[in-house]
Amino acid sequence: MTYILTILIGLFIHSFITIPSLYVIITRKNPLNIFKYMMEGGIAALGTSSSGAALPLSINGLEQLGGVDERVVRFVLPLGATINMDGCALYEAVAVIFIAQINSVHLGFEQIVTVRNEDHPWEMFSSQIKSPKLF
Secondary structure (H helix, E strand, O other): OHHHHHHHHHHHHHHHHHHHHHHHHHHOOOHHHHHHHHHHHHHHHHHHOOHHHHHHHHHHHHHHHOOOOHHHHHHHHHHHHHHOOHHHHHHHHHHHHHHHHHOOOOOOHHHHHHHHHHHHHHHHHHOOOOOOOOO
């Protein structure tokens, strides 16, 4: 139960605190507007477990409803859907730490940072592998 809760809390912090904070810092705009325009794509991604299936809905929401420049949307969204696999990277890093704890292996701060740094670059390319998902 702690394992699942850790992953859910990590995903919540990343999705609703880290990413919106970066958006505010970079653009000085309200992130709730972007959430509103991408809601349909987000629901489709949850329902299909596929960022590719949700991509047209997200593009439509940002271009038609959000008024975001078409060139920006059509460059950033496909690129982000391909290489931005933060949820999978979080899951795998937590899994490594969990397995180490089960086997009574103590990981220091440097080792935990190494797990994160070694795991994340591979996640950028896992979308190129057919069905890379772990759950």
